[in-house]
Amino acid sequence: MQTHWDVGEPDAPTINKDTEQLKTELLRLNMGPQHPATHGVLRIEIWTDSEIVAHAIPHLGYLHRCMEKHSENLDFRGVIPFVDRLDYLASMSMEWTYAMTVEKMLGTEVPRRAELLRILTGELQRIGSHLMAFGTYALDLGAFSPFLYAFEEREKILRLFEEVSGARLLYNYIWIGGVWNDWTDDQLARVSTFCDTMEEEAKKYHDLVSMNKIFVERTANVGVLSIQDCFDYGATGPVLRGSGYKWDLRKNKPYSLYNEFDFDVPVGIGEVGQVGDCWNRYIVRMKEVIESIKIIRQVIDKLEPGPIMGKVPKIIKLPAGEVYVRAECPRGELGFHMVAQADAKTPYRLKVKSPCFTNVSLLPHIAPGQMIADFVATVGSIDIVLGEVDR
Amino acid sequence: MLNDLVALINKNVPGANAILNQAPDAKLDSSITVEATSIFKVCEYLKTNSEKPFNALQCISGVDYMERMEVCYMLAHFDVNDVREFILKVILTDRVNPTVDSIVSLYPAANYQERECWDMFGVTFRNHPDHRRILCPDDWEGFPLRKDYVAQKNYNGMEVYPDNKMNFEDREFIVRQDLIKKAQTAAATKA
Numbered sequence: 211m212q213t214h215w216d217v218g219e220p221d222a223p224t225i226n227k228d229t230e231q232l233k234t235e236l237l238r239l240n241m242g243p244q245h246p247a248t249h250g251v252l253r254i255e256i257w258t259d260s261e262i263v264a265h266a267i268p269h270l271g272y273l274h275r276c277m278e279k280h281s282e283n284l285d286f287r288g289v290i291p292f293v294d295r296l297d298y299l300a301s302m303s304m305e306w307t308y309a310m311t312v313e314k315m316l317g318t319e320v321p322r323r324a325e326l327l328r329i330l331t332g333e334l335q336r337i338g339s340h341l342m343a344f345g346t347y348a349l350d351l352g353a354f355s356p357f358l359y360a361f362e363e364r365e366k367i368l369r370l371f372e373e374v375s376g377a378r379l380l381y382n383y384i385w386i387g388g389v390w391n392d393w394t395d396d397q398l399a400r401v402s403t404f405c406d407t408m409e410e411e412a413k414k415y416h417d418l419v420s421m422n423k424i425f426v427e428r429t430a431n432v433g434v435l436s437i438q439d440c441f442d443y444g445a446t447g448p449v450l451r452g453s454g455y456k457w458d459l460r461k462n463k464p465y466s467l468y469n470e471f472d473f474d475v476p477v478g479i480g481e482v483g484q485v486g487d488c489w490n491r492y493i494v495r496m497k498e499v500i501e502s503i504k505i506i507r508q509v510i511d512k513l514e515p516g517p518i519m520g521k522v523p524k525i526i527k528l529p530a531g532e533v534y535v536r537a538e539c540p541r542g543e544l545g546f547h548m549v550a551q552a553d554a555k556t557p558y559r560l561k562v563k564s565p566c567f568t569n570v571s572l573l574p575h576i577a578p579g580q581m582i583a584d585f586v587a588t589v590g591s592i593d594i595v596l597g598e599v600d601r
Numbered sequence: 602m603l604n605d606l607v608a609l610i611n612k613n614v615p616g617a618n619a620i621l622n623q624a625p626d627a628k629l630d631s632s633i634t635v636e637a638t639s640i641f642k643v644c645e646y647l648k649t650n651s652e653k654p655f656n657a658l659q660c661i662s663g664v665d666y667m668e669r670m671e672v673c674y675m676l677a678h679f680d681v682n683d684v685r686e687f688i689l690k691v692i693l694t695d696r697v698n699p700t701v702d703s704i705v706s707l708y709p710a711a712n713y714q715e716r717e718c719w720d721m722f723g724v725t726f727r728n729h730p731d732h733r734r735i736l737c738p739d740d741w742e743g744f745p746l747r748k749d750y751v752a753q754k755n756y757n758g759m760e761v762y763p764d765n766k767m768n769f770e771d772r773e774f775i776v777r778q779d780l781i782k783k784a785q786t787a788a789a790t791k792a
Binding site: 270271274276278279314315316317441442443444450455456457462463529531532533534536543545547549558559561563567568570571575600601 | 624625628629630632656657658659660662664665673675679681684686688708709710712713714717721735736737738745746750
C-alpha cells in the first residue's frame with residue numbers, strides 16, 4: 211500500500227497578491243441554507259473574487275429551538291430527551307455528559323457495570339458518528355460509494371442500539387444514575403463480531419478513500435489550521451488533534467472509568483499533506499475508530515454481572531450552586547454549565563457549550579484565499595452537526 | 602489552586618478586586634468573581650502571564666438572577682501535564698442595560714460566544730467587532746433566556762405564540778406559572 215503522495219508545497223493564496231490589480235467588485239454567493247455541503251441548514255454568505263473566497267460569513271440559527279429555555283421548564287430527568295436532539299448523530303455521548311453533570315451535583319455513585327456499559331455505548335456511538343462523517347465527507351468530494359459502505363456498518367450499530375433502547379437515533383438510554391436497560395450476552399457477542407468486521411472494513415476504507423489519489427489531491431494542504439489557531443478559537447476534538455496537538459479528555463482528564471483502559475490518542479502527523487489540513491483531520495477520525503474498537507474489546511472483557519442503576523432519589527433536587535462539566539464527544543469537547551437553586555425541581559440555567567458552535571467560528575478565519583471547492587472540503591472536514599450548533 | 606490565582610490576579614491587576622466563591626463541597630465548582638470594569642485587564646493578564654497562563658476560552662455563559670446579571674467565562678489551559686480550568690465571573694447590577702467589555706481581541710473564540718450572550722440575555726459587549734444577534738433573527742424582539750421574557754405575538758406577519766396551540770391546562774405543572782398567567786391575561790385582553 212502506498213503511504214505517501216508527493217503533493218508538493220501548498221499554493222499561496224492568490225488574493226491580494228498577483229491578482230490584486232485584476233480584482234473587481236466582489237460577488238456575493240449564498241451557500242445554503244439548503245446546500246448538500248453544509249450538512250444541515252447552515253447558510254454561509256461567501257464573497258468571492260472569481261473562484262476565490264474573500265470572506266465567508268456563517269449565518270446560524272435555522273435550527274434554533276432554544277433548548278436551553280425549554281430545559282428551564284423540565285425536571286432533571288425530562289431534559290435528557292431534549293439533550294438527545296442536540297447532536298443527533300451522537301445522542302449517547304450527549305446524554306452521557308448531561309447525566310454526568312447531574313450526577314456530579316447529586317453525588318451519585320454509578321455502579322461499575324453501568325459505567326462500563328456507558329463506555330461501550332459511547333464508543334460504539336463514536337464509531338457510528340465517525341462513519342457518518344467519513345461517508346458524508348466522501349460524498350461532499352464527489353465519491354458516492356463510500357457513503358453506502360459506511361451506512362452498512364453504521365446500520366449494525368443502530369440495530370444494537372435499537373434493541374437495547376427502543377430507538378434508532380434518539381435513545382434516552384443513559385439515565386441519571388446508570389443506564390436504562392442491560393445488554394444480553396448475545397448482544398455483547400454481536401458487538402465482538404462487529405468489532406472484527408469493522409476492523410476489516412476500516413482497512414477497506416483506507417484503501418478505497420484515504421489513499422485515493424483524487425481524495426488526497428482534494429484534501430491535502432487544504433484548510434490548514436495551526437495549533438495556535440485552534441487554541442484561539444477554542445477548537446477541540448479531531449480538529450485540534452488533526453493540527454497535531456495530543457489532547458483528549460479521556461486521557462488528560464479521565465472521567466468515568468477511562469483511566470483503566472489502554473488506548474492511544476491519534477494525532478495528525480502529516481503522512482500526506484501537512485499537519486492541520488483537511489486530510490489530517492479526516493485521518494484522525496478514521497484512526498479513532500480503531501482506538502474505539504480497542505476500548506470496546508476491553509469493556510467486553512471487563513464486564514461482570516451487577517446492578518445497572520445507582521441510588522437516585524425519586525424527585526431530584528440539586529444543591530444550590532453551579533458546575534461546569536465537560537466530556538470528549540465525537541466532535542470535540544461538550545460542556546454543560548448547570549446552575550441550580552435549592553429546592554428547585556428544574557435547572558435554573560443550563561448552558562450547552564457545543565464543540566460544533568466553536569468550530570464553526572473558525573470558518574471565517576480559514577476561508578479567505580481558498581477556492582470555493584476547497585472551502586466545501588474544509589467545511590466537511592470540520593464535521594458540523596447543525597442540531598448542536600443552533601441548539 | 603484557585604486561592605493562588607485570586608492572589609495572583611489581585612497582585613497583578615490593580616482594581617480587579619477578585620473574590621473566591623468557595624464551593625461547600627466537591628459536588629459543586631468554585632469560581633472567581635472580578636469587577637466588571639476590569640474584565641479585559643484580568644483576561645489579558647490570565648492569557649499572557651507566565652506563571653499560570655490560560656490559553657483557551659471555552660464558553661461564555663450568562664445567568665439571569667432577576668436582581669442581577671452574571672456573565673461566566675470558562676477559561677482553560679490545554680496542557681497535557683497541567684490541566685486547569687475555572688469559572689471567571691462578572692456581576693452586572695444594571696439588569697436593564699448590562700454592559701461589559703468585549704474580550705474578542707484576546708480570545709477570538711469570544712466572538713460567537715459574546716454574540717450568543719447578547720442574543721439570549723441582552724448583555725452589550727463594548728468594542729465587539731460584529732455586535733449582532735446570532736441564533737435569533739436580527740429583528741427579533743426581546744432576549745429569550747431572561748427570566749421575565751414573553752415571546753412576541755407577531756413576527757413579520759406570522760403568529761408566534763398562537764393561542765389555540767397553547768395548551769394552558771396541560772402545562773399548569775410547569776414552574777413558571779406566573780408567566781403563563783401573564784400570557785393568558787394578555788390573550789384575554791386582546792380578545
